[in-house]
Each structure stands twice: as structure tokens, then as C-alpha cells.
Amino acid sequence: MMTMKNAIEVSHLTKKFNDKIAVNDVSFNVKQGEVFGLLGPNGAGKTTTLRMITTLLKSSSGTVKIFGHDTASEGKLARSMFGLTGQYASVDEDISARENLMIFSRLNGLSRIASKKRTEELLEEFSLVNSADKSLKNFSGGMRRRLDLAVSLITRPVLIFLDEPTTGLDPRTRTQMWETIRNLVKQGSTIVLTTQYLDEADQLADRVAVIDHGKLIKIGTPQELKQQIGGTSLSFTVNDLEQINSVTKLVTDKLGAKVSVAGQRLSTNLSDIDQLSNLLSSFRQNKIMINDLTVQEPSLDDVFMNLTVGKN
């Protein structure tokens, strides 16, 4: 089962393009069996980081170890341990899905018979059987991504890199893709994915590293990141405008938190969700009528805005 061994160890990874620093001294570890998200806006350095980890790009300095193997000195061995799905579908446009799988199976070192078997399995698994022999030119974006992922999984790698796996997909296909990724996790794969969608990181990742301007700003579970910017937010509207001051006082006393008022609407933060029932019962005792009550967990969007605020 899950051990504490690190699948990836990235230390002081830096990439300079001429005098521009694309990735600046990034260090993190990815544990075996976890889903690790690299989160950041466009041009933050996510893809550059991923390309260096996957040996597609030479780093300016720093080291990457995959299951203990240095990618600089043991590149070929390291490459045999992971599957990669790039940002742009990295499959051959001119040939069919079946031919793509066959060729990449062969290039991965499978025998002809094993390649054939694996191809059929993957076509089945990724629901591509019916379009296996069609030209990729007629493939939808979702089918292409599925094939791309299937190709990455030929050797059943224990470590999978996904560079923006759902960018440009419609919501339904995106949900399917998430489902596929969750299945991989169930089978015990370690997954590193980059995304610019916060809900995606929230849905899939065990831990998230927020990257902006090439620097690692924060690393933690989505939960930890959210807690960082304060607890759950509460807001409601007081029906009777004349009660507003007494309500404000009551809420302040009860919660000990700062309350902001805008017209008839009050908003504040809850440090604990249990505070809510106390508050509501005291409203009833004092005959205070409210409506439009919302209780909201902070989203990763809030975290992201908070962490990257003023820096763009």
C-alpha cells in the first residue's frame, strides 16, 4: 500500500531562458501514491517545471530524482518509470488510434504480440474501439485526450504526468477525464498534474503547489491552503432594517469576529461551523427575521487570489 517513499524529489530546480528566469529555485517532493497538483496562471512556469522533471528540457541548475534516480545521469532509466501526457495532444495526427497505440507500444519495447494485446486492452478501456481505425482528424478533443492518455499508460507506469489534462474540454468530457484520473489513483498510480483550474486541483489533488512567476509560493493540501485565508464565510440579510444595529452587536458578541454591513446585508467569518446553530437560535429568541443565508467554504480561487494578489 501507500508508503512514505518519495516518487519525485525536486530540488532547487531553475530554468533561465537567456536572462529571463522561467523557473526560480523550485523544490518539492511528491509522495508515492498521491495526486500532486501544480497550480498557477498561464506563463507561471508550470509546464516548464514539468518539462524539466520529465527530461524534455534541460534545467539550468538543480536536480530531479524519480524513484531515487537522477534524471540527468540516469535519464533513460528514469524515463522508463513514467508516462507523460502533454498539453497538446502528443499523438500522430496522420495515423489511426490503433496504429498510434501499436507504434508507441513497440517504441516502449513491447514485443509485437504484447503490443497488439495491450493496444486492444487500451482501446477497450478508453472506449475507443469503435473509432480505432478512423483517422485522428475526425476525432473530438475528448477522444484525442483519451487516446493521448491511453498512449501514456501503455507500460502501466506507476508515475503519470498530466500537463493540463482538461484544458479546452467541454464540462462533460472534463468530468469523464476526472473519472479516468480517479480510477488511475485507485490502481495506485502517483499522479502529477498541472492545471490552471482551481476546482480541478481541489477535486483531484491531495497536495497542491502554487506557482507564480516561476516561484513556488505555497505548498499544502487544498484544505490547508483554504484555512490559510480564514474560515468559512457567513452572510445573510436582516428583514427589518431597524434591527440592523442590534443584530450587528449580537453577532459580534456571539462570534467575536469582525462584522461588515452593507445595507441590510451582514457578512462575517465563522471559525467553527457549530457557531451557526447558536447564532440562529439566539436570532429566534430575539425575534430577528433573516433570509438569504449563505455559508461558504473559501474556494481555492480565493486562496489563489490571496496568494498572487498584487503580483500580476
Added chain:
Amino acid sequence: MDVQTHRGNLVMNTATMAYRNLLKTIHNPDRMMDVIIQPIMFMLMFGYLFGGAIAGNVKNYLPTIVPGILIQTMLSASSGSGSQIREDLDSGVYDRFKSLPMAHIAPLAGQLFADILRLTIAATTSLTTGYIMGWRPAAGLGGIIVSGLLAIFIGWAMSWIFALLGMLAKSATTVESFSLMIMLTLSFLSNAFIPIHTLSKTMQVIAYMNPVTYVIIAIRQILATGHWTNEAFLVLMFGIMIVVVFAPLTVWAYNRNN
């Protein structure tokens, strides 16, 4: 990793990559335009248009034009190598090749291996078209085969130059237009379509500076005499030299791209 497995890996990977190129060609028959339609078209057009003017009649012109079109076709087929490589390097699929635990030179090797097939098809088409038009070289079938092989080898040597070009150029379109320019200049400023003595002195000097002229002289000699001549030997050496010089350069440029 011991050398034996590594080498086995390279051969297998190269074969797979060549197979991939073949599949791409089968799925896109228009990729075969330059090796099938073009030689037929040029052979027919040049033969029937200029035969009378240059050699009195079509039949007399064929010993001049067939080797000319043959070499022009080789140049054009080998130039496809460059744009194909550039296209591959620019596509996402190339990232995948790089991330695989395969012999990393295999995509390049596969391309140059597949080129041999393209060149063979192109040479066969050119020579067969000539034969159908009534071309009967004195050297017979043996001579035709030998001259065809020499042409294919020269074309293959040129593939390395075009592959290097592909590696250094910005886009596939750049490579294509540049290759077309080279192909046209080299084939027209030579003895491919005309007897060289009909040219002005200056033009003769230029034509004699063009290596293509010597390749065609050698091939015409083989076809006329049925013998392997000194010129043919020099041309073969010239081809080998191109490979010796350009293969390492191309591999270097390829590695630099990685």
C-alpha cells in the same frame, strides 16, 4: 546497459519509426505526389514538348532526358526529408518520442530509412515512364538497375543535407520553399535537360560547377556503355563524402534540438 541490447533497441526502434513514416504515407497519398505523379508528369511534358526542338525527335531526346528527370526526381524526393523532420519536431508527438525510453536517434534514423523507400519508388517510376515512352538504353536492364541504384544513393546522401536544413529551419514551410529553390536551381543549371555545348560560355562554366552535372554524366555513361566508369566511381565517392560530412552534422543538429 550493455551495448548489445542498446544496439538491438536502436535497430528495432528505427524499424518502428520507418514503419510509422510508411503508415503516414499510406494514409496521406498526397505525400507520394512528388515521387509518383511528378516524375511521370515531367517525363511526359519535357519529352514531348522539347524532344523535337532539342534532339530532333522524342526518341532521340530520351537518353538525355531520362537520366535528367531521374536525378531531378531524386533531388525532389530527398528534399521531402527536411520538411517532414521539421514537421515532426514541431508537433506534440515529438515530445512523446523524447519522453520514451527508446534510442533517441531513432526518429531521425527512421526518417532516413523511410527515405530509401521513397527514393526507390521515385527512381522506379521515372525509369519505367521513360521505358514506356520508348527509351531503350544500350546497357540493358543491368545498366538500368546499376544507374538507378547510383541515383538512389546520391538522393539518399542529399537527404542528409535536407534533413540538416529541416533541423535548422524555423518551419516546415521555410524548408519546403527553400528546398524547391535548391532543387530547381541544381536541376536546371545542369545538363539534365539540354546538351551542355548549346549553352553560352558563362553558362557552361556554371553548369560544370554544378555537381548534378557530373552525376548525370556518370549515369548516362553507364546507360550508354553498360560499364562502370571512372566518372561513376567519382560520383559514388562524392556521395559517400556528403554522407561522411553531413551525417555527423545532422546528428549534431538533431541532438542540439533535444
